[in-house]
Amino acid sequence: MDTLKAKYNFREHLQPFVVFTNDEWELFCSYLEFISLKKKTYFIEAGKVCNHFGFVNKGSVRYFHLTNDGTDITGYFSFENEFMSSYTSFLKREPANNYIQALEDTELILISHKSLQEMLASEKLGHKMERFGRLVAEYYLCCYDDRVTAFITQSPEERYIKLLESGRDILRRMPQHYIANFLGITPVSLSRIRRRILV
Amino acid sequence: MDTLKAKYNFREHLQPFVVFTNDEWELFCSYLEFISLKKKTYFIEAGKVCNHFGFVNKGSVRYFHLTNDGTDITGYFSFENEFMSSYTSFLKREPANNYIQALEDTELILISHKSLQEMLASEKLGHKMERFGRLVAEYYLCCYDDRVTAFITQSPEERYIKLLESGRDILRRMPQHYIANFLGITPVSLSRIRRRILV
DNA sequence: AGAAAACGTTATCTTAAGATAATAAAAACA
C-alpha cells in the first residue's frame, strides 16, 4: 500500500469531521497503522473484542451476523473512504457480535483503541480528538436513526424502493442477497418484491 | 419545579458521561433552561427544527411518527433521568420527522443548540463538553446498533421475548400498542404473539 | 357518577413473508 497517498486521502476525507494543522497531522499520523486485507479475510470475528477503528482506503468490507442456526446475515457495508469498525465492541470493550470481512483486497488505515485513548488524553490532540469522536458518533447515530425509523414505519417493499431512490453504492456493488439482509428480509422475498414493482 | 433538586439530580445522572468541578458546574448551569410540560403537550413537532437537547427530570415522553395515511407510530420513549431530544434534527439543524409528546406532567432540563455551541466554543467548558457530547452520542449509537441488529436478525416474536427478558421500564409503563410499534409490528400482531407464547 | 375515550383481545379475511427446493445464469477459479 502507498501509505503516503493513503494518508493524503485520509486527511482529505477527515475534513468534514476534523481539520488538523500540519503539526497535529504529523502527530496524528504517528498513531496510525496501515494494513492490507486479502479478499475474504476477516477484520474482526464475533466473540473477539474489536481493538481498532478503521478507514477504508481501498476496497470494501461486509458486516454480518451468524445466527444460532448458522445463517449468515449481512447488516452493513463500508466502502472506500468510509469508516469501519465493530463500533459497539470497540467502544464498550466487549466481544463483538458480528464479523467484518473484506469483500475484495482492501487497504485499511487503523487507529487502535490504545492509540485513541492516548490521543484523547494528550495535551496537543485531546480536544480535537474529542470533537472528532463526537462528530463521527453523531454522524453514525443519525444514520442508525434513519434506519430504525425505516424499520418501524415502512414495509420491506417501501424500504427497498427508498434504497433504490437513494442511489447508494450498495445497489451497484453488492449482490442482492446481501441487500435483502440489509433490508431485514430474505433474498427470496426481495426477488419477489423486485418482480412486484416491475409490473 | 424545584430547580435546585433538579440540578442536583441532573449532575448525579451526568456522572457516567462527564464529571464537573464546582466551578464548571456553576458555569454549565447558567446555560440550562427548566421547563414543565403538561401531559399530552408536545416537546417537538414534525416539520420543526428541534432546538433543544433535554434531560427528563420527572415524567416521561413518547417519540412518534405520523405516516402519510395518518397512522401514529411510536418509536421510542424517554423516562425520568434519561436524555431526550429529536437528536437528528437537533444535530443536523433540519426539520424533525417525529413528534415528542409528554405522557404525563413532565419536567425537563434543556440545553439549547445555541448554548451548547457556546459551551463547546468556550475556553473553560469546551473540552469537557466535547467529551460529554461524544460519550452521549456513543451511548445512543450502541443502543441503536442493538436495535438494528434485532430487526435484521430476529423475528417480531423473538424481539418481544428479548424485550421481556430485558425487563425494561417500557414493559411496565407503556400501553401495549406503543410497545408493538416500538417492536416494528401492529398492536393486533403483538396481542397474537402474547397469546402464542403463553401456550 | 356517568359519559367518552383508550385499550387489549379475538375473529375473519387478505396479503406477504419464511422455508425449501429446483433451475438457470453468471461469476469465480484454478
Next chain:
DNA sequence: TGTTTTTATTATCTTAAGATAACGTTTTCT
C-alpha cells in the same frame, strides 16, 4: 477452458403479519 461456486428467480407450501371490525374492559375526563 472447463468446472465449481455463487447468485437470482421461480414454484410450492406454510406461517405469520396487516387490515378491519366487533366486543368487553379499563381508564380518563368532566
